[in-house]
Amino acid sequence: MRVExxxxxxxxxxxxxxxxxxxxxxxxxxxxxxxxxxxxxDPRAVDDYVVWKALRDxxxxxEERTVFDTPDVFRALTPRRVEMLEYLQHAxxxxxxxxxxxxxxDYKNTYDxxxxxxxxxxxxxxxxxxxxxxxxxxxxxxxxxxx
Amino acid sequence: xxRVVRQRIxxxxxxxxxxxxxxxxxxxxxYGYTYRxxxxxxxxxxxxxxxxEGQDHVDRYDESGQLKDRTAWRDRPLADxxxxxxTFRRNLLGMDLSxx
Numbered sequence: 001m002r003v004e005x006x007x008x009x010x011x012x013x014x015x016x017x018x019x020x021x022x023x024x025x026x027x028x029x030x031x032x033x034x035x036x037x038x039x040x041x042d043p044r045a046v047d048d049y050v051v052w053k054a055l056r057d058x059x060x061x062x063e064e065r066t067v068f069d070t071p072d073v074f075r076a077l078t079p080r081r082v083e084m085l086e087y088l089q090h091a092x093x094x095x096x097x098x099x100x101x102x103x104x105x106d107y108k109n110t111y112d113x114x115x116x117x118x119x120x121x122x123x124x125x126x127x128x129x130x131x132x133x134x135x136x137x138x139x140x141x142x143x144x145x146x147x
Numbered sequence: 148x149x150r151v152v153r154q155r156i157x158x159x160x161x162x163x164x165x166x167x168x169x170x171x172x173x174x175x176x177x178y179g180y181t182y183r184x185x186x187x188x189x190x191x192x193x194x195x196x197x198x199x200e201g202q203d204h205v206d207r208y209d210e211s212g213q214l215k216d217r218t219a220w221r222d223r224p225l226a227d228x229x230x231x232x233x234t235f236r237r238n239l240l241g242m243d244l245s246x247x
Contacts, residue, residue: 035199041206041214043181043195047167050177051151054169059148067156069233121155 001145003068005122008139014055014062021052028052066121066137076116080105084113085122088136095131149176156229161185164232166225180228184237186210194239196220196228205244218245 009017025031025048034040035049054060084103093099100110114134117123125132149169156164162184169177179197183190191212196205205220231239231247 043179043192043197043206046197046199047153047165047179047181050167050169050179051153054149054151057149061150063150063152065152065154067154069156069158069229070160072160073157119160120157 001071001143003071003073004142004144005066005068005138006140006142007064007066007137009062009064017051017062018055021048024048025052028056068120073120076120076122078113080109081113081117084110085117085136085138085141088123088134089138093134094128095133096125097131099134154225158229158233158236162232162236163190164229166228168225178222178225180225182232182239193237194232194244196223198222207240207244220245220247 021028021031025034025045031045031049031052035045040046051062054062084099087103088099091102093102096111096114097107099114100107103110114123114125118125122136122138124135124137126135127133149171152166152168152170154166154168156166158164162182165181165183167177167179168175177198179195179199181195181197182193184193185191191210192206192208194205194207196203198204203220203222204217206217207215209215235242235247
C-alpha cells in the first residue's frame with residue numbers, strides 16, 4: 001500500500017525554493033565550487049546543486065512528490081487534521097492563532113495537530129516575524145493498492 | 148531542458164528515502180537516493196546511491212553524518228533501491244552494498 005501526496009508548486013513556491021537555496025549556499029557559483037572543486041561529500045549539497053541548476057535553466061522545472069510506504073501515516077490523519085489540511089489548501093492563514101480562530105478551535109489543540117502533520121511533512125510551519133504560518137504541502141492525497 | 152523530480156518516500160516515521168532525479172526528456176541524467184534516519188529530531192544520511200559525475204556509486208555515512216566509505220555499484224532504478232531499504236533498513240550499514 002502506498003499513500004501518494006502530490007503538491008502543485010506555484011511560482012511563489014519556486015521563488016521561495018531559490019531563496020532557501022541562497023540562504024543555505026549564498027550563490028549558485030559558491031555551491032558549484034563546493035560540489036565540483038571541493039568535491040564535497042554532502043548529499044544535500046549535491047541534490048541542491050541539481051535542483052538549482054534545473055531552476056536556472058530556461059524551461060527547466062521541479063516536481064515534488066511525497067510517498068508514504070507505510071500505513072503509520074494514518075495515525076496522523078485524524079478527521080480533524082484532514083479537515084485542517086483541506087482548509088489550509090483553500091485558505092491562507094497568517095498564524096497558528098489565526099487558524100485556530102477560523103476553525104473555532106483552541107490554540108493548543110490546533111498547535112498539536114499541526115505539529116503531528118508537520119512531523120510527516122504534510123504541512124510546513126513557516127517562520128514569519130514572530131509568527132509561524134501554517135502552509136499545506138498537500139494538493140491531493142491518494143491511497144494506491146496497485147502492485 | 149532539465150526536469151527534476153524530488154521525492155520523499157517515508158518508510159517509517161523516522162526513516163525516509165529522499166530521491167532526486169534529473170531528466171532530459173525521458174532520459175534520466177542524474178539520480179541521488181539518500182536513505183536518512185532521524186536522530187534527536189534531525190535527519191542524518193545513512194546510505195546514498197548516486198550517479199554524480201556519471202559514476203554510479205554508493206556511500207555510507209557514520210553516526211554524525213560524515214562520509215565513511217564509497218564503493219562502486221551498478222545503476223538500479225528507484226523501486227529496487229526502495230526495496231533494499233525496506234528489506235535491510237539500518238542493517239545496510241554493515242553489508243557489502245556493492246553486491247546487492
